[in-house]
Amino acid sequence: MTSKDGYSWTKAQGLRAGVPSIGVIEPPSNVKSADTVYDVIVVGAGYCGLTAARDASLAGLKVLLLEARDRIGGRSWSSNIEGYPYEMGGTWVFWGQANVWREIARYGMQDELEISYDFSRGINKYLLSSPQGTQTFTHEEEDALMQSSLAKLVNVDGCLGKTVVPFPHSGVMTPEARKYDHMSVADRLAEIKNDLTPNERLCAESFVLLCSGGTLETTSFYEFLHWWALSGYSYEGCIDYLVKYKFRGGQSSFAINFFKEALASGNLTYAFNSPVANIQHGGNGVQITTRSGQTYKSTKMICAIPLNVLNDVAFDPPLAPGRKAAATTGHVNQCVKVHAEISDRDLRSFTGISYPHNGLIYGFGDGETPAGNTHVVAFGGQHNHFHPEENLEHTKAAFQGFAPMNIERLVFHNWSKDEFAKGAWFFPAPGLLSTHLKDMRARESNIVFACSDWALGWRSFIDGAIEEGTRAAINVRADFAGRAKL
Ligand code: FAD
Numbered sequence: 486m487t488s489k490d491g492y493s494w495t496k497a498q499g500l501r502a503g504v505p506s507i508g509v510i511e512p513p514s515n516v517k518s519a520d521t522v523y524d525v526i527v528v529g530a531g532y533c534g535l536t537a538a539r540d541a542s543l544a545g546l547k548v549l550l551l552e553a554r555d556r557i558g559g560r561s562w563s564s565n566i567e568g569y570p571y572e573m574g575g576t577w578v579f580w581g582q583a584n585v586w587r588e589i590a591r592y593g594m595q596d597e598l599e600i601s602y603d604f605s606r607g608i609n610k611y612l613l614s615s616p617q618g619t620q621t622f623t624h625e626e627e628d629a630l631m632q633s634s635l636a637k638l639v640n641v642d643g644c645l646g647k648t649v650v651p652f653p654h655s656g657v658m659t660p661e662a663r664k665y666d667h668m669s670v671a672d673r674l675a676e677i678k679n680d681l682t683p684n685e686r687l688c689a690e691s692f693v694l695l696c697s698g699g700t701l702e703t704t705s706f707y708e709f710l711h712w713w714a715l716s717g718y719s720y721e722g723c724i725d726y727l728v729k730y731k732f733r734g735g736q737s738s739f740a741i742n743f744f745k746e747a748l749a750s751g752n753l754t755y756a757f758n759s760p761v762a763n764i765q766h767g768g769n770g771v772q773i774t775t776r777s778g779q780t781y782k783s784t785k786m787i788c789a790i791p792l793n794v795l796n797d798v799a800f801d802p803p804l805a806p807g808r809k810a811a812a813t814t815g816h817v818n819q820c821v822k823v824h825a826e827i828s829d830r831d832l833r834s835f836t837g838i839s840y841p842h843n844g845l846i847y848g849f850g851d852g853e854t855p856a857g858n859t860h861v862v863a864f865g866g867q868h869n870h871f872h873p874e875e876n877l878e879h880t881k882a883a884f885q886g887f888a889p890m891n892i893e894r895l896v897f898h899n900w901s902k903d904e905f906a907k908g909a910w911f912f913p914a915p916g917l918l919s920t921h922l923k924d925m926r927a928r929e930s931n932i933v934f935a936c937s938d939w940a941l942g943w944r945s946f947i948d949g950a951i952e953e954g955t956r957a958a959i960n961v962r963a964d965f966a967g968r969a970k971l
């Protein structure tokens with residue numbers, strides 16, 4: 486099946502909107518009666534909504550899953566082009582992420598992971614490109630440079646940030662954490678400007694921008710410390726947790742299992758291509774109206790809509806002021822993630838930074854296509870932001886910013902222009918978390934708000950989406966059982 490989402494380009498076919506994905510659901514709806522009053526309506530079929538819908542339907546609740554797109558997965562989905570998976574959004578998972586690993590084990594997918602890097606052949610080099618030219622390092626030198634730069638960045642307490650974020654899965658922000666949440670990474674870099682070598686500075690800045698998809702000024706220093714803590718307070722941990730292990734069959738091969746299990750319960754009704762426009766809620770339950778005017782009713786609702794698009798839905802009564810303010814501020818991540826299939830086999834083993842002049846900042850060899858070509862993935866963000874489909878020559882030139890390469894194919898999703906995401910993974914500007922994390926997590930009458938964007942642990946990751954979907958389903962089940970909520 487082909488999704489309306491995503492783009493591909495080849496010389497022969499030109500630019501095409503829409504790419505094939507096993508996450509597209511056919512038929513798009515199995516709604517039988519418009520009069521059914523569901524126990525719970527889940528809005529959003531990303532990992533959070535899928536987990537919530539599955540857990541609630543397996544618990545015997547009558548569930549309706551409403552999704553704006555033609556596919557499951559939200560910000561994590563893959564396209565299979567000529568038998569090869571390109572990850573359009575969320576990609577890497579790790580066994581240290583407890584929620585993700587629980588689900589991987591549930592679906593018996595422990596042996597379906599592969600490692601993105603292959604340093605066994607080819608140029609095997611780290612290319613550090615700046616306006617001054619390109620320097621070349623071994624991968625061991627790369628690791629040492631990255632570790633020393635990031636250690637200097639995070640070492641606010643003499644022990645690599647461990648006292649600031651001692652419990653990375655806790656929802657309690659210590660006074661120290663709040664202090665650093667009001668500071669940007671640019672502020673922190675100003676403090677240590679005399680301690681960093683020029684190369685360390687390039688490495689630290691580009692790695693932070695890879696994580697936040699924002700600018701140094703709009704990146705909360707606390708949230709970077711939080712990622713660092715989650716990753717075991719080391720650069721090696723960051724690689725393991727953030728960019729190393731991915732599904733051989735692509736993310737959609739994982740997500741489809743959640744959907745199929747929910748469907749097999751016999752309690753799941755669903756409707757795709759159904760953007761929700763209006764939500765009325767109160768003592769009597771919830772009434773949801775889609776943009777096409779279809780109305781659905783339920784006793785409870787799980788709202789799994791991302792922060793940056795929450796204000797596009799009309800709530801009656803309106804959203805609580807704190808949540809409304811958080812959604813108005815939004816998160817800052819405008820990541821530009823682009824894949825290139827290139828004929829240069831030796832580049833399979835390159836990793837590189839091209840900064841601060843280039844549109845794509847961080848790139849590396851991510852796989853080998855069935856044609857024996859190299860698959861390169863590269864990331865940009867708000868810094869030198871661009872829309873890849875608008876100027877393909879600019880997009881291709883951004884890849885040449887790492888090394889000369891012969892591009893045969895481009896594949897990408899424009900997350901900035903995506904009306905159901907308006908950005909990539911959650912990354913907060915200074916102050917958002919310390920002011921509004923509690924507000925984002927609070928429930929409102931019969932609605933539980935759940936999303937990776939306000940998870941406690943791996944916030945902004947697939948793991949965080951599953952954490953939140955699990956929490957939401959537990960809360961709704963507790964409502965029906967008359968138990969205390971979490
Ligand atoms: P979403 O996936 O955004 O799901 C929300 C759903 O709500 C969407 O399907 C959306 O269409 C739907 N929706 C929105 N508005 C409406 C409406 N009005 N009506 C009906 N439905 C609506 N995470 C990792 O763990 N590892 C990675 O390597 C990684 N890399 C990433 C790279 C990119 C480019 C991106 C974009 C994300 C990445 N992430 C990664 C983050 C991860 O993808 C997300 O945190 C996670 O998928 C979010 O899940 P969610 O269910 O909370 O939200």
